[in-house]
Amino acid sequence: MTLRIAWRNLWRNWKRTAITFAAVSFSTAVLVASYALMIGWTQVMEKSVTDLSVGEVQVHHPDYRSERSLYDTVENPEMVLEAAAARRIPASARSFGFGLLSSGSKSAGGQFWGVLPEAERAVSDLAANLLEGDYLGPSPQRRVVLGRKLARSLGAAVGTELVVVVQAADGSLGNDIYTVAGILKGVGESLDRSLALIHRQDYEELFVFPGKVHEIVLNTRGAMDPELAAAAILPAAGTNEVITWRRLLPTLAQMFDSMIASVLIFGAIFLLAAGVGVLNTMLMATFERIPEFGLVKAIGASPWRILREISTEAVILGFFGSVAGGAAGVLIALRFERHPLDLTMFVEELNFMGIAVTNEVPFALTPACVWGPVLAMWAASVLAALWPAVRAARMKPVEALTHV
């Protein structure tokens, strides 16, 4: 009975109802979409860091990170790689070394990374970030992929022959001629300036350092909690240091944590703003009807009945408004989840603490992004209606009738 009256009341002034409905659903849709954007943004940042080159977990000699010595190599790298393979965790072994690259009269220092190209492709997105040319092939061919700024300072293009001179592990002057296979896009300041990616076997010959590895990188690309991945290989790690990216880059990890915190705060503020908007609309709509309530009361309706009817109306309106808005928000978010938002029109290249971040931001729709705003908006519209309803219910009919 109440429901029917409420429903009929809603249609009595359909314009007013439509406006309120629009306000509720619009706010809800905006909230859902912007939550999905913020969550997507933080996920993209985290992924940019871990997938570009850092990985989720790294294994080193315990002194390597502080000393950066050529001789601080991972102990029993095969065991670590086997343990990772047993848990189906993609892993790549990297060997590092400093050396000089020159082309004609130009020369520059570079950080060589000796990797197995396919294994490296599984843990990092360097291969997917080529500006020109190709990634390393599966066999050693004395080819090198250069960081963008390193290539620029050498005046090197794809196909350029580079003379490479390094201090080899046995004290000799390692030297060879390498051909530039590809040049990377901007992937972060230090890699841009110094990265020279070569095949592991080429590295071993150049640096006279067979079987030695400085870093093993694991990256499940989000399939596994980094802490769990680290724990999975820990028994095989021996004296090596096993470290997750969060502990490796604590400042960055803290930034992300604070980003998530700020997402929550922004979320709350958005919610408040949208709530106030809905509140206002509901408030106006209800106040407008106070004379009407006075009339109903004059012909014998109890205050309780008035309250019940108004709140039922609000519940219905709020429900449809927020659900419709939520649905619209989901559609928007899904659209951008499929086709990420391209920020290129705002910024040429995003760089976050020296690590390149993709310009494409996919939205990430989580259940909480949807039911949170829907419930909150629904509650806000009901609450917003209650106050004027209580006032109307308590008014004397005469006053209510003349209320403007």
Added chain:
Amino acid sequence: MKKPFFCAALCAMLLIGAAPAALSADGSASSKEILDHVDDLFRGESSYGTFSMRVVTEHYSREMKMEGWSRGKDYSLIRILAPKKEKGTATLKAGKDIWNYLPKIRRVIKVPSSMMGGSWMGSHFTNDDLVKESRMADDYDHEVTFRGDREGVRVIDLTLMPKPLAAVVWGKVVVTVMEKDFMPVGVDYFDEDMIMTRTMAYSDPKRLGGRTLPVRMRIAPTDKPGEYTEILYHEIEFDLDLSEDIFTLRNLQK
């Protein structure tokens, strides 16, 4: 000046200057005369020599045979004779610049300034050691701080403190020579905090190239016990008639 004697020592051929000043060995020589004697011991208008260099580090040890030429203070050329893998690798010093010739790829590479501080041929000498050289008596205030018996030998210690405006990296240098003939015995290098960072030891005095020289010298970084680079001269000749053509990039590649 980084390691004054390396230049002097590593290669007589790398260096400069007049023949060693005749010294009155009656003990009346001033500290300047002693320092000039030590500086000039390995120097000549020109020189040619063969020597071996043994490098021992925590991670590798290697031994190389080399030959070298020098002309004036600005030009020198050193070529590796053995081991086979590195045979033909050569270093040319011309003024402040250093080029390396790499026979495997048949290229000449100029050592960029950023790598001048790097190791020369895997030794404890840097590329800078090859080009930076000066005279101790010019860059340091010096005085005799010890004269007497040490391990049964009469020696003299000279303590050198850098002059205020001298472009040197050491905070203090202590040079020890034999009292009887001012033959260098050792040099200790201290950093700005007066902590000893490396030592040079001279031994095996022999008659070579018409002079009496300590033919073995060993440099050891103090912070890496057990590591050293040792140079042993096999032959050395001074004041030869060497053509300028020896010290060209073209000759470097031969």
